Amino acid sequence: MSDYLIKALACQERLRVITAVTTETIREAQRRHHTWPTASAALGRTMTASMMMGAQMKGNEKITVTIQGGGPIGAIVADADTKGNVRGYVTNPEVHFDLNEHGKLDVARAVGSDGFLSVVKDLGLRDNFTGRVPIVSGEIGDDFTYYFARSEQIPSAVGVGVLVNPDHTVKASGGFLIQVLPGTEDAVIEKIEKRIEEIPPISKLIDAGRTPDDLLMDLFPEADYRVLEKVPVHFHCTCSKEKFGRSIAGLGYAEIKSMIEQDHGADATCHFCETAYHFTEDELKAMLIDK
Secondary structure, X not given: OOOEEEEEEEOOOOEEEEEEEOHHHHHHHHXXXXXXXXXXXXXXXHHHHHHHHHHXXXXXXXXXXXXXXXXXXXXEEEEEEOOOEXXXXXXXXXXXXXXXXXOOOOHHHHHOOOOEEEEEEEOOOXXXXXXXXXXXXXXXXXXXXXXHHHHOOOOEEEEEEEEEOOOOOEEEEEEEEEEEOOOOOHHHHHHHHHHHHHOOOHXXXXXXXOOXXXXXXXXXOOOOEEEEEEXXXXXXXXXXXXXXXXXXXXXXXXXXXXXXXXXXXXXXXOOOOOOXXXXXXXXXXXXXXXX
């Protein structure tokens, strides 16, 4: 597995932990959307965090995360499921700035900090669960950390990072999610907070060749953890011509007839993967017959 995540329990099973490498996954997203470096970092961080959230869910449950911070990148949207599949896009992929004062890609400037992070969980029930919190920094990791504390009342630490090559390809990407279980002593929390401050940025660790297994050791050098599961991670889109066809069929008789007479067909492109679908006049006429 080139990209995968690990689920584990740590510190005498007082902490729930996920570590992940997503380099190939985010590289594929960059290839499909032609994102510039800062946009790649924003999208990659969001997809990685969303993927780790999705991995916490069960069965066929799914999650959609939307970040709208008022910055030039526009909206960032990511979908993830329980099986390590994730997809995403940004409204404006051609966004890039000089490095910030810390020598990192200026994701906060691209995202903005005047807006919201929203999470929709499809639990297979009649109504979806929706949570929304204000953006606190636009750095993505901080915003997911705040979401967990505010919306789900779970003290958490979210670290996500993306390095981009001069040719705009993704060099390294990944993250970690640590959550405090009920009844955990303050000393345990203080210990892991100190450790997170001590280790290098997650993207640099991955660029140096660290795997999710290695990241667990970096975070918990005393090896006080138990691995529960390893899950492959992929860029995966669920779009299809059939799904787009159903959407067009739902537009109504007059609009479909206009597509036939004026455009002599119809074209649709998936926001998530940039796959284009073409519908011929005959295919559109068949939709009219069904009405």
